[in-house]
Every structure is written in structure tokens, then in C-alpha cells.
Amino acid sequence: MLSLSMPLLAHGDLSMRIAEKTIAISEDPDNSELYYERGLLYQQHMEYDNALEDYLKSQSMGNSNKALYYQIAEVHFLTKAYQEALQSINSYLELDSMDLSAKKLQAQIHFNLKSYKKSLEGYRTVILNMKDIRPEDVLEYCNIILAENNKNYKAALKAIEYGLDQLGPHTISLQLKKLDYLKDAGLTEKALEQYNYFILEYSRNEFWYFKKAKYLVEIHKPHEAFISLKMATVAVEQLDTKFKNMGPVIELKEQIKSLESSLNNQKS
Secondary structure (H helix, E strand, C coil): CCCCCCCCCCHHHHHHHHHHHHHHHHHCCCCHHHHHHHHHHHHHCCCHHHHHHHHHHHHHCCCCCHHHHHHHHHHHHHCCCHHHHHHHHHHHHHHCCCCHHHHHHHHHHHHHCCCHHHHHHHHHHHHHHCCCCCHHHHHHHHHHHHHHCCCCHHHHHHHHHHHHHHHCCCCHHHHHHHHHHHHHCCCHHHHHHHHHHHHHHCCCCHHHHHHHHHHHHHCCCHHHHHHHHHHHHHHHHCCCHHHHCCHHHHHHHHHHHHHHHHHHHHHC
């Protein structure tokens, strides 16, 4: 991870810009903003020690801009100096308590310090107030929920549903995670409904029929598993020849036969 907040530039461009900024500093050595700007470039170049040195130099020269606190916190976070990161992001939030990017970073720092309750409280505020929520934000929030209480699938599933409401039902990463949580929580009927969602949603559903069959075997429903395997076979047969001859489909057909054989052996 290069940076949590800055756009990426090619390393060659960065090296040239760092050199240019160094010349500017040599011509105007009392300019704290130049050190801050070079620190940003060093950070993007993954030279975190140099970035931190420039940030602290800028700070010692009187730069009290809140953005400087954020960047110091971010560099500490990226180098796993979590206590120092927490101190800096707290200083930032004293200046701007409503900044969601800073609150998110604070929650991530708390998570890495294993202060899961504080992390959860902070990230909840972020999730509920973000305007540009992303699937990875929801998944990170769920991870924090389960770190704080590894049995709290109810809250994790509620967070997934919130994410689907915000981002739309076709957000595949959230639907996949929903399936995982339903299975882990032992909510077998709802998990089967989720398998049916994927079967109905995707035209290439042969793999989902097979996955559903495997799950049905796991929950000791061999008859239903056998039916799902038959549906997988029908779905494969309906594929165009070019798809049937692809490696993954050939492998799937072998897996279907193997699982059918196993189920037949259990009957006899």
C-alpha cells in the first residue's frame, strides 16, 4: 500500500519531481511548505522514512496545517507505527472532528492496535455518513464487527444489507460475502436462498449448481444435492460447444461425476 489518500504517479516522474523539489528547497531553505510537498512525493515513492523526516522538518519550521498531521499519521500507519499514528490522527481530529477520511484512518489504527470496540464505533460513523461508500469499505467494516465479536454475524449481515442498499443488489463482492456469513452463521435455509440468487442471476450457472450441491452434502441433504448435481449437468449440456471444451468446464464435469458417485456409494 503506497498511500491511503494520494493519487499515484509513475516512479520515474516522482524521482524527477523529488529532484526538482530538492532544488527548490536549496534555493528557499526556510520554506516549510516545500518540505511538506517533498514529503508527499517521498511518500508516493514509498520512501517513508524520508517522507516522515520532511513532514517533521516542515512541522518544526512552524507548519501547523491540519493536512500535515494527517500525512504524518498516514506514514506512521503505513510503517506500522500505530501508536505514533494514533497520536497524529488524534491531533488532526482535534482540528477537524468531522473529517470522515481521518475518522476512517483512526478506526483502522485502533483495529491494528486491537482496540476493536473503538475501531467499530469510529468505522460505524464513517459507514453511515460516507457519500461515496465502496464495497471494500463495507467489507472492512464487517471485518471489524467480527473482530470485536466473532459470533456477531447478525450485525455483519446487517452491514452487508446496508451496503447492498447503498451500492445496489448487483454488488458481487457483497453478495459473495453474504453467502459466506450465512453459511458460517449456520443459517442454512437463507444460505440456500443465496445460492439460488446466484443461480438465477447468472446465465452461466452450472458452477453455482455444483457449489450448491456441495453445500447440500455438507448439511446432510444428499437427495437435494443429487438434484442440484443433475441441474448442473443439464446446464453444462446447454452450453455452446466452445464452452464445453474449456478446461474449467471439463474439470467441473469430472467433479460432478465424482460427487454423484460418492452420493451413490452412500446410498448402497
